[in-house]
Amino acid sequence: MIDKVTSLDRALKKVKNGQIVMTGGFGVPGTPFCLIKGVLDKGVCDLTLIKNEANEAGLGISLLIEAGRVKKLITSHLGLNARVIEMMNESLIDVEFFPQGILAEKIRAGGAGLLGIITDIGIDTILCRDRQAAHVHGRQGLIEPSLRSDIALIHASRADRAGNLIYEKSARNFNPLMAMAGDLVIAEAETIVETGQIPPDEVHTPGAFVDHVVLIETLMPEYGVLKHHVH
Amino acid sequence: MIDKVTSLDRALKKVKNGQIVMTGGFGVPGTPFCLIKGVLDKGVCDLTLIKNEANEAGLGISLLIEAGRVKKLITSHLGLNARVIEMMNESLIDVEFFPQGILAEKIRAGGAGLLGIITDIGIDTILCRDRQAAHVHGRQGLIEPSLRSDIALIHASRADRAGNLIYEKSARNFNPLMAMAGDLVIAEAETIVETGQIPPDEVHTPGAFVDHVVLIETLMPEYGVLKHHVH
Amino acid sequence: MSIDPKSDPKRKIAMRAAKEIKPGQVINLGIGIPTLIPEFLGKDMSLTIHSENGIIGAGKSSGPARADRNLIDAGGTYITTVLGAAFCDSSVSFALVRGGRLDLAFLGALEISEKGDLANWIIPGKFAPGIGGGMELAQKAKRLVITTTHATKNASAKILKKCTLPLTASACVDMIITELAVIKVSRNGLVLKEISEETDLETVIGLTEAPLIISDDLTRF
């Protein structure tokens, strides 16, 4: 039987300086804090990160950025992380912004083995300055090249040994897209069940896309509720 | 409470001559036979159909094609329908073929509000004759414009009154993609449950994409096992 | 109920904005003022609230007792879901927006032009937190209502002949709701449809750079 469950160390063995690393999550939900901590502890640097946002200061990928390990961040919005905005303004990190759904589509296109997508989002804005134009359906569009990564770090609620993943509530977000778009896909899971325990119709990410599954031994405090967002 | 459940007649009210109609299904599984029969009974013609294949002779959309109601079929493979191939060879119907996964992506792109995708599939084949080229990631690609339709006919295993859909096993195929790509999306369901009965994490197609839900009163014989495919 | 625009402009705007929502619609509430809108909706209004992070059928804020670590809205607030909700990934979430299934979106603004152009994402050199979902919401919602204070804190106009900041999207705004006025974007320009009980025409015109066409049936709100 296929068994993709391994230790954090072995899962991160191929993570190296200079790589492109995608990280799931939209805020806390779906952010793979254990795997990110593992990358931080490994000491790798010169990373290019791809994530919806940069978490908040002192949390998640912000730790990697604050530690100077990230040369470039490809993202959508940093509104909740003044520290990373400051680093961006001081040119301590290169940041590339995309409209949120276009970022999702670029990653999905990478996962689907497409070269890119053509969209009209941003057509009348400064975004079209550095984008190739394309004429489709009699309309002007912009070419958005697909995005892939060396490594994809995924957070799942449940996994089986074959690597099938299930996400919970708003923790799904970018995870299933990135789980298709990494050359090496590493998923952390809150629970690991025996293969066969996840009904095939309920799988969110088929195991064939996943290389390693790591059990989250203890749910660290950063996975919990952020008090300042409770209203 | 939102209630999208309606009768077959009312659901098909806006189906008209000359429209583009997408139909889910890959072989029997996922083909909305009830809705197709409804369209047949309505007598509309000059349709452009989009479906993975043409079912088999005497079954599903083949009935519409054989009845001369379809001027054009956009599809992937007709290997199991000699009658439609014959009609194509006799120019009784215009057929446009796409690689199967590219057909899926074109429909998905339509559903996602994209103008198109760029792929290298078919790059060294006769497919590139009538396609626009694009240069992305330093590589040559072909532009595949997105596909949308006036009507999408969807088969679901289970629906709730809000239009949330669940598909079963290999009956999923093109259904979730087409359920995003129709201007009017009509789903037939084998079972309809009260809203709230489908766990939000298990929904395959969110109800916001679906306009009408029709209960399949009785599962007609065509939904059953095709004896000649049992080995 | 009337809210004083001076003491509580945001709630004044939200109360008026709530009236733009029709039963059964799929809507998106941007960050800031729009999040106050649900307070002013009828209890039995059947409605689907979309949140960019993959929620179709968002409910109210959770409050401390019900906060779920896996359930936030796009602004980060812990929320609940309604019966019939569905979770999806970020690509499907925006497929709903760009695919034309979002009936109505509310967004804030830095500047709006008389043609309905919107600028709300960047002040070059000063404010550049990113793009987020706003560009797609602005460009693709079937109807876009801007909720914003009528002018800046320094009483500079936000409703201009032409935007000076980089655009979020061009010709995307259908209606502007401020604490002072309700303005419809039409082919002929901006039509002043309503002014608040607590202001007068001169004040509104004085705080608006773009020319306003005064509606024949101008009403108070």
Place this chain on the structure above:
Amino acid sequence: MSIDPKSDPKRKIAMRAAKEIKPGQVINLGIGIPTLIPEFLGKDMSLTIHSENGIIGAGKSSGPARADRNLIDAGGTYITTVLGAAFCDSSVSFALVRGGRLDLAFLGALEISEKGDLANWIIPGKFAPGIGGGMELAQKAKRLVITTTHATKNASAKILKKCTLPLTASACVDMIITELAVIKVSRNGLVLKEISEETDLETVIGLTEAPLIISDDLTRF
């Protein structure tokens, strides 16, 4: 076990093709000869079989008793699934193929060139049932093995210097397995690695139009 290529060429091919599969791989079995391959696999081989219609983890044919109206493979046959299977939509199914997660695909052929070009989907004016999933499998599987009878019924060569039919994909074939020979596609041309027990070099060369480089370690199968 040896199978006579004359009496049962297809099973001879399938038996040899089975040896190309390594434990743990994700594979796709095209229509025709490849569907015979599972018969020759070790029972405990851990393997993920992909079917284009959205099955990752396909199992054996169902037989009449277990046939499920919602569970067919891409060829239409009622099948079963293995433990750990997942269903997905057609876009995800092909994302797996084009995204580089398919380790090995087996396809049939009308023509193969010495450069590894494949033609198997159309004979203009005669045979044009469509494209199906073959083009993507041929172009994107990490490894492509062609399973085909060595020549046509009229003893015309299928393995040619250059394909005459429209291509499915160029330079995509890694290995050709026929009832007579196992041929590896290399940068220098086609390398004859194995010939069947029941044939000889002259026969194989006679039925092959493309030049064959005879491997130093030519073996029998």
